[in-house]
Amino acid sequence: MLRCSFTSARETGVCEIMPSQLSIVVVEADRDRALQIVDSLRTAGEYEIRVISEPTGLARQIQQHNPDMVLIDIENPSRDMLEELTLASGPKERAVAMFVDRSAAGLSAAAIEAGVSAYVVGGMMPERITPVLEAAIARFRLFQRMRTELAETKRALEDRKVIDRAKGMIMKARGVNEEQAYALLRKAAMDQNRRLAEVAQALVSSAGLLL
Structure with missing residues (x-):
């Protein structure tokens, strides 16, 4: 069952799918796009989903929810923005998947070096959700074992x-x-x-x- 609410002036929202199998925080500022992502995730499987649309205090918000995975959707990130989002997402603590519409040269390598588990160029498509999530979690667990x-x-x-x-x-x-x-x-x-x-x-x- 899906429950969604957007309560703040900036439309910061919380969406939950129960029962939870995998907890995911979606970082998406656009309300309509966030709902599309939630629908895609609902089609892919049963997850506990929370949407963060306000980037201020992102690290604190993610830490508060303590998800298994962070999914970031962004149109065209700069290197500074990528580094900031990555650090706030806590890639050493959880899998991080980043979907971008466009990407400058070298950003993909920079994202992986920063700890992003999956960096997907070309936007988010429903049919790509499941394989990307699985690949991100597998890569995160691999690097976690290597660090250990x-x-x-x-x-x-x-x-x-x-x-x-x-x-x-x-x-x-x-x-x-x-x-x-x-x-x-x-x-x-x-x-x-x-x-x-x-x-x-x-x-x-x-x-x-x-x-």
């Missing part, structure tokens, strides 16, 4: 560095070899029920205070 894996790899490297420093300190202080130093460090971590890297960092930090 990169963060985990970085953390593992940092952990290894601090553990090696702690082992070196134990070897020097206790006169033991590397294997024995590691065993002492691991035992301390088990006794304290803490991660090995946490115990190592505490040891390194404590030694730093004594210097």
